[in-house]
Amino acid sequence: MELSIEINGERVARDVEARTLLVHFIRDTPGLTGTHWGCDTSNCGACVVLMDGTPIKSCTTLAVMCEGHEIRTVESLEVDGVLDPVQQGFHETHALHCGFCTPGMLMTARALLDQNPDPTEHEIRTAISGAICRCTGYKNIVAAIRWAAEHSRQEV
Amino acid sequence: MQTPAPFEYERATSLEGALASLQRLGPSARVIAGGHSLLPMMKLRLATPEHLVDINDLTALAFIRADGDEIAIGALTRHAELLDSELLAEHFPIFRDAENVIADPVVRNRGTIGGSLCQADAAEDLSAVCTACKAKVVIHGPGGARTVAIDDFHLGPYTTAVADGEILTEIRLPLRAAAGSAHEKLERRAGDWAIAAASVAVWMDGGIIADAGVALGAVGLTTIHLSRAEELLRGKPPSDDLIAQAGEIAASDCSPMSDGRGPVDYKRHLAGVLTGRALRRAVARALHQEA
Numbered sequence: 001m002e003l004s005i006e007i008n009g010e011r012v013a014r015d016v017e018a019r020t021l022l023v024h025f026i027r028d029t030p031g032l033t034g035t036h037w038g039c040d041t042s043n044c045g046a047c048v049v050l051m052d053g054t055p056i057k058s059c060t061t062l063a064v065m066c067e068g069h070e071i072r073t074v075e076s077l078e079v080d081g082v083l084d085p086v087q088q089g090f091h092e093t094h095a096l097h098c099g100f101c102t103p104g105m106l107m108t109a110r111a112l113l114d115q116n117p118d119p120t121e122h123e124i125r126t127a128i129s130g131a132i133c134r135c136t137g138y139k140n141i142v143a144a145i146r147w148a149a150e151h152s153r154q155e156v
Numbered sequence: 157m158q159t160p161a162p163f164e165y166e167r168a169t170s171l172e173g174a175l176a177s178l179q180r181l182g183p184s185a186r187v188i189a190g191g192h193s194l195l196p197m198m199k200l201r202l203a204t205p206e207h208l209v210d211i212n213d214l215t216a217l218a219f220i221r222a223d224g225d226e227i228a229i230g231a232l233t234r235h236a237e238l239l240d241s242e243l244l245a246e247h248f249p250i251f252r253d254a255e256n257v258i259a260d261p262v263v264r265n266r267g268t269i270g271g272s273l274c275q276a277d278a279a280e281d282l283s284a285v286c287t288a289c290k291a292k293v294v295i296h297g298p299g300g301a302r303t304v305a306i307d308d309f310h311l312g313p314y315t316t317a318v319a320d321g322e323i324l325t326e327i328r329l330p331l332r333a334a335a336g337s338a339h340e341k342l343e344r345r346a347g348d349w350a351i352a353a354a355s356v357a358v359w360m361d362g363g364i365i366a367d368a369g370v371a372l373g374a375v376g377l378t379t380i381h382l383s384r385a386e387e388l389l390r391g392k393p394p395s396d397d398l399i400a401q402a403g404e405i406a407a408s409d410c411s412p413m414s415d416g417r418g419p420v421d422y423k424r425h426l427a428g429v430l431t432g433r434a435l436r437r438a439v440a441r442a443l444h445q446e447a
Contacts, residue, residue, distance in 0.1 A: 001165065018165035040158045042192060048262055055262045060195050064165050065210055108262065129346050130260025
């Protein structure tokens with residue numbers, strides 16, 4: 001079926017099977033491979049993207065369900081060579097090692113800060129509880145999100 | 157790579173339209189909302205519907221409101237909305253207990269109460285919660301709406317009273333005086349299914365438990381309604397001894413299976429302990445004595 005979705009502000013259209021999952025549509029059609037395809041079971045959070053500003057797991061969402069909604073992926077964070085504060089925070093506090101969970105962590109963090117610009121450590125840990133990182137032990141990820149809360153885009 | 161088997165997709169724009177589609181498509185059609193129960197089942201090919209009717213645009217089915225002497229919850233209400241609802245937290249704090257431990261916040265942004273109940277997985281928390289709260293559910297079909305008691309809703313594992321061509325539209329919770337409720341769940345790790353879970357609601361009359369609702373999750377083939385524990389509690393003042401007796405009934409009246417989450421005797425033990433904890437907390441909330 002013909003499908004047209006807005007991804008990072010651009011219309012992406014393709015003839016797809018109804019069973020196409022959003023994660024594959026994003027990676028295959030516009031070739032935005034920043035969204036990672038991880039556990040495939042909605043457990044790991046590597047595939048998190050924003051749907052109308054709300055974080056969702058794109059491995060457990062049909063692409064056809066997203067028509068009429070705005071999808072935002074990790075590629076939208078950096079603008080004109082300037083990193084989003086959450087990206088800069090990950091850089092500053094060394095919040096990644098292998099990087100596989102990072103796109104999902106970044107989008108989950110972005111959505112948290114959009115809703116709650118000054119989250120406590122507990123609120124951060126709750127927000128990212130649907131995302132698994134096997135490298136960092138989370139401590140530096142929490143620090144990165146706090147760093148982002150304390151720095152505006154202009155300061156990055 | 158997990159991919160569902162092929163199916164035809166259509167998006168409903170009205171409840172009447174969705175019902176007409178289901179009627180036309182017959183038993184090979186399924187309703188999809190959040191998709192966080194159905195899509196994993198389809199990816200594992202445990203479910204292979206030939207048609208999906210997407211009801212996400214039926215926003216009139218997403219609400220939590222006081223309606224006379226009941227709280228009404230639309231079937232399309234997301235877990236995140238149930239967690240955030242102050243109305244629900246005030247009258248049925250059991251929902252916030254449960255929602256805090258259902259999957260994770262990102263899953264809760266999509267999954268719905270209607271989907272959870274219709275999945276009818278024995279380890280699904282809201283089925284036990286709604287059983288304890290003595291909920292009724294409203295099911296719409298081609299002939300109009302019918303109301304079904306929650307005890308008559310769950311027919312067996314993954315099987316409900318919602319027939320082909322019908323849609324669960326609403327959950328109704330009776331509001332009664334001096335209510336308290338609590339949900340206790342033990343999981344191996346954050347966001348996992350329960351090893352065992354207990355839901356308890358009580359309605360007090362002075363220092364006496366006038367009525368109680370007790371249900372268990374994850375310790376049988378279906379949600380277990382502990383009517384024997386409710387009979388025990390009815391008309392008695394809460395005491396350590398009474399709570400211990402209710403726990404003993406829970407441990408004996410469940411039928412857990414040994415699996416990766418633990419052996420049978422451990423799960424029976426948990427059913428008793430969690431029932432006791434939930435009962436204690438439900439009573440404390442009803443009496444405004446929660447620590």
